[in-house]
Amino acid sequence: MSTSTVSATSAAPKKGGGRRKLTLPWILLIIAGGLALVSLVRVISGADDLTSVGQISGALQLAVPIALAGLGGLWAERAGVVNIGLEGMMILGTWFGAWAGYQWGPWTGVVMGLVGGALGGLLHAIITVTFNVNHIVSGVAVNILAIGFTQYLSNFTFDEAPGGSSKQSPRIEPITEITIPGLSDWLATLQAKHWFFVSDLAGVLGGLVTDLSLLTVVAVLLIPATWWVLWRTAFGLRLRSCGENPIAAESLGVNVYKYKYIAVIVSGAMAGLGGAFLAIVSTGIYQEGQTGGRGYIGLAAMIFGNWMPGGMSLGAGLFGFTYSLKLRGGAENVHAMLLLLAILLVAVVVWQLYKKKHVQAAISAACAAGLFVWYALTDAVPSQFVDAAPYVTTLLVLALSAQRLRMPKADGMPYRKGQGK
């Protein structure tokens, strides 16, 4: 007779216990499957650029600024501060990066880009953390201010520099690019053979080791580094706890303000680095309006990736890939994507039939059929639709994948010390 120890745990049916984790082999298998599918589409459609070295390295270069902005968003939101000011911080990064870069070399530019973004982050932190103002208002204000300040300052700096104007900086020395000598060429040759799967794999790997700017390497490393810091250190635990339940954190002696400040400043620095990357690596000059909404795309990539570094980089990669496709011979590449989409939709139909969701299956089947017909009857997609490809793809991926998004629980909530209940 020991009823006294029967706890709710044993009595209550467990809720969601044993969440299945994706293990490495599974991830690799999924990637391989995806690549095989793309490869198949490439072979059928003859759009060989789909997995070429140039396409992949272009995708990487286009993805990096978005990923850095996304990483910035991740830092801030993990600490509970919504950061819609990423765009502005990125702009600050482009401006400061170029301003220091053209005078004192690219690496100084990188550092100043970080600092510029961090300043934007600091401002956002002061407004949201100290003054507890609605995070979105603050982010919007940071965006406006960043545009105003950089445009204003350009009148006094770049305008007077040789080769610059009030809208554009002089050229910045490039950062060293590395290409792994033997490997890169070998992979390129392999890719050029257009074999099924093998060439595609070679193309992907080749793209990742060819003309790789050192800053790209740094940026890519920041993704696992962020994961490690946030999920494997005491510092990261404290920071995340501020985004999940700051009052609980406070009750355990965590200085929530401090961590929020750090997070938002790092967030700004990351976005600033993304901006510096744009100015220094992507283009070699500062150019008014050059971020062109990439901060928002970064934010979207972060939400897409469920506030996790891995998912975020997947989102950024998807953008980079489709952007790159569209820019490099868009009409043909995107045309091939129609086929890819149709095949994917067929898979969805099968799944939905298996799940006995007949209506949805019918809709998906109709869409798939439509895409097949479109693919068969045309050789190119109108350039306007090519332009929309990255966005449509993202929407489709989101709509088709089950949504289990979970943002940090206290994200965007005001917090005041000593006001907890």
Place this chain on the structure above:
Amino acid sequence: MKKFDKDRLLLAAAGPALALVSAFVLTMIVLAASGVAPIDPLRIMVEQAGYEDVQVLILNQAGIYYLAALAVAIGFRMNLFNIGVDGQYRLAAMISAVVGAAVTLPGPLHILMIVAVAMLTGAFWAGIAGILKAKRGVSEVVSTIMLNAIATALIAWLLLPKNLGVQVEGSNDLTTGKIAESGWFPALTIGDGLEIYGFTFVAFALGIVYWFVLNRTRFGFDLRATGASESAAQASGVDAKKMIMTSMLLSGAVAGLTGMPLLLGESHTYNLSFPLGIGFTGITIALLGRNHPVGIFFSALLIAFIDKASAGLDTAGYAKEIGTIMQGLIVIAVVVSYELVRRYGIRRQQQKVGEELAAGHAIKTDKEVAA
């Protein structure tokens, strides 16, 4: 009791006053730091606002901003962040311009039809985000950012001469063709060709409707309740998914109207230089006005004033980016000073209680008073 009210009034006025003063001071500091005489640009801006033609521009622009901000505010009131107003109004303006140019109806009917098409288009475009959110749980932030870009591409395609567009011989512009005069919204002419768009008044009237629907109807209550606490609203009988759809559709329909003052009052056609970005300004204004119709009205006026008054700066030899900087500073100053005033108010109240206690009154909390 009376004294208390006066206090509150004072506090209420202190917010905006503090904000404006500090924003101006900050701007002056920025100007001085960059070696520009700080007073002059501001004086020019104030002077600009004294001119009748600039006033009309400000008012007209404020009407446009007002609509965009209302659209954003509808979403905000139930915690939906509609970043997609930008795409919604552009697509709506374009489609309704096409329809308006293609059809000719007698006067008011023609206008009504154009407006209805615009609202439907805006609602449709926002509805996509709504459906994705309600059915698939796709974050509306992401989907509306995507839909903005997709709208751009779609408009570009539709505007091709081979589709719905018109390219006049010798012109490099693409238009939708001109709407017949029966579809022009009558304007208020105030001498010398200055016109206040008739639709500006519609915009402000819509603010009243917005207020009424939100504060005086069951639907509005449900919407606000959902925004305040989704779980509580659901328990109270609100169908959350339906609410997401409805408010997204409403927000989109109002967004669709954003282009109307210009389309019906000025350009009478949609062309390549139809303004973009108003949706984003709308976000600023809605937040600055705290999603309240009167607040939005004043912030729309304020932002429009800075826009138009700073436009004259460059002819006077100053960088007109000063205007942008001022906008940013004002937004920050306003929200921060609201917060400071609020905190001050709380502290004062606390002090008062303390004083009362010190004065030897019995422990008399508010609760007891009511009991």
Place this chain on the structure above:
Amino acid sequence: GGKKSSDSASSTESGQKSAAIAYDIGGRGDQSFNDAAYAGLEKAEKDLQVKGAEAEPTEGESEADKVQRLTELARKGHNPVIGVGFAYGAAIEKVAPKFPKTTFGLIDDASKTGPNIANLVFNEEQGSYLAGVAAAKASKSGTVGFIGGVEVPLIKKFEAGFTQGVKDTNPNAKVLSTYLSQPPDFSGFAKPDLGKAAAKGQLDNGADVIYSAAGLAGSGAIEAAATAGKWAIGVDSDQYNQAGLAKYKDKILTSVTKDVSGSVYNLIKSVQDGSPQSGEVRYGLDKNGVGLADSNPEYKSMAELQAAVEKAKADIIAKKINVKTAP
């Protein structure tokens, strides 16, 4: 009625002549279209002793703002008042009748006409045709590339002429063409990294000459082409001489020039001379309104190419070749 914004400074000091330009989005400092217009004004200030005034647009502004800007400039007594870019078309059509004594210049639009409107238009397709000839001649692979900043009719004119020039010279040649953005998203003119990515794609697909009509984004394309050791063709001004591109100038084969500066100057001069231009003022190859730059010594050393270009130019002027304005 109340005071108007232009009442205070009612007119410039008597006797002093003045001319004004109202910029397109981007404004002064874009190292392209607007700067070219400014150069014309600058020249007029120097040579004709007129006073110059400028006004910039704000982002996301509407027709009303343009009307206001032009009205203000006209009322202040500037003559001529020049709208840079077709975006000013509708506004000039509204304002011009109110100031019959002022001449309004409208660049890139011939559709809005009036007795006091001078439509300054260019045959960009003709210059681009020559670029096509040069590209076809310079190409070894038989594939050339065109990169347009934003897919608008104006830029399509560049593409049309270029493609025709290439095909007429080498019927087997392939022209790859990419646009960076769609209107009204004009960021395609401002994102060099997109230009670079597009150029790389074309290079990977075998192009060895790339012509970019993409404003500042073109610098990315030029960078990519030059880095790969392939030819780039610039646009608007002679980009061989642009400071920002000095590093790549050896690989800038030529540039399609568009003499916006000259057209602005000419208009101001005509007003000063008392016989203001009116109606369509077309700048084609014949008037050297458009053309090919030849600053690159290597370009000059290619005799066959130059010959072909000269012949094409003569044929166009003689109307033996009719260049299309749309692809």
Place this chain on the structure above:
Amino acid sequence: MDAIPSPPALSPRHTGFQLLPRQGECVINASSPPAVELHGITKRFPGVVANKDIAITVRKGTVHALIGENGAGKSTLMKILYGMQKPDEGTIAIDGEQVSFNNPGDAIARGIGMVHQHFMLADNLTVLENVVLGGEKLYGIGAKARKKIVEISDAYGLGVRPDALVEDLGVADRQRVEILKVLYRGARTLILDEPTAVLVPQEVDALFDNLRELKAEGLTVIFISHKLGEVLKVADDITVIRRGTTVGTADPKTATTKQLAELMVGSELPSPETRESTVTDVPMLKVSDLRLAATDPDGVVREVLAGIDFTIHKGEVLGIAGVEGNGQTELIEALMGMALPDGGTITLDGKDISATPTRKRREGGIGYIPEDRHRHGLLLESPLWENRILGHVTERPNSKRGILDPKAARKDTERIVREYDVRTPGIDVTAASLSGGNQQKLIVGREMSHDPKFLIAAHPTRGVDVGAQAQIWDAIREARREGLAVLLISADLDELIGLSDTLRVIYRGRLVADADPATITPEELGTAMTGAARGHLEATDNPSAAADGDTTEDEAR
């Protein structure tokens, strides 16, 4: 309430009470200084004085209970002791040493730990992460910390799984995590703010066993509860707080719950007993074969409700007993229409409402006192009068023909505030600014104002002080007399037994047993809730139940 004399005038009217010893003269154990000594603590909040000149002395190695009405200032005082809030005036001494805490970190460093009234856990973090947070320096955040957690968990029989996500845990488990958090930091003084409000008797007993064990190890416990029986059972000393100030102490050996209640609120301890039956034989709510399945995040489908069958007649209170997480929440959601059942029918007053949306059900006469008032019952940041509209927006007096009628709604809010004794400065203050008990009274008042035919009352008096409890019980009883059918779900078994006409036990989504409230004891019911009994419970069926009340330490494991 008017009968309450103002604190200074209070005299020790009952045996076992004495005036509070002032000036720290209370040195019970002369050899060692008191664990905690609070002196002259005053804390003001906007519009309210939470604490006024409070003095408390807590002896080392004792369980010290702190009792008082809702909003009396107990939590505030403890937050001050824990460094979460700074007192406006007053001093704190720990182990005889004067201290000043700027943040909880300082308090933790002095060996103070607090389990808050509202759990302070981050749902999306694991137990391990929640425990080590802020104390990473102790054992890191990895294997060493995990080992330590398991060690503590085993030592006190807490049964905590370090790698579970907190959101997957039930309330009792969360409570244990909270206690573990405190022990992990090596606290010598534990503050437990209403730890038993959400626990069933077995869990309470287990908790008390833990407390005794802690005490045996020389730890000091400060314990807050509204359940006076418990207090008498576990405490060594009792301090009573009223309206922010200490009004007396009591000796648990001699005091009775009745006396404690009187000292707290100046009124008699209410009892939920309702013996005169008002049950009719007209069925009001009929539920048959109700089934509900839920899908886990990882796609596993579970049955959360199965074969639920019951009928509630007019004037009947049906009590559902069960350990939290056994389907009560889902049952409520199914009845309210917030979750659509996968099978079965629900009939209200003869009408099938199985597929009717929530709004229509509410209009059709279902009243709802939710288990989580903050999540389901209130718009915390909205004024009271808007909260009065919530849930009844389509009904009078709140609206007419789709248009709200704020004037009428306000007037009616004032009536509710009056009739249900909601203590508030006005109807324009936000709901968040009311204390929990008053929030609850507002909800009860609102739901009763629409003449419900059927009322769902989930934990209607949770966290509510004895005075307010009585009012809520009265309201339910009164309506029942007029023919209201009530579904009562409560963790407070006295309440459940006292109010119900019929009792059913829910276990793993099924109604497994029924009992007669007239004969059953809380202990028997508690046993049945663990799934140990099926069918009809007779008092004699379960002779061992009586032993439950005084479970001993070793049984706790």
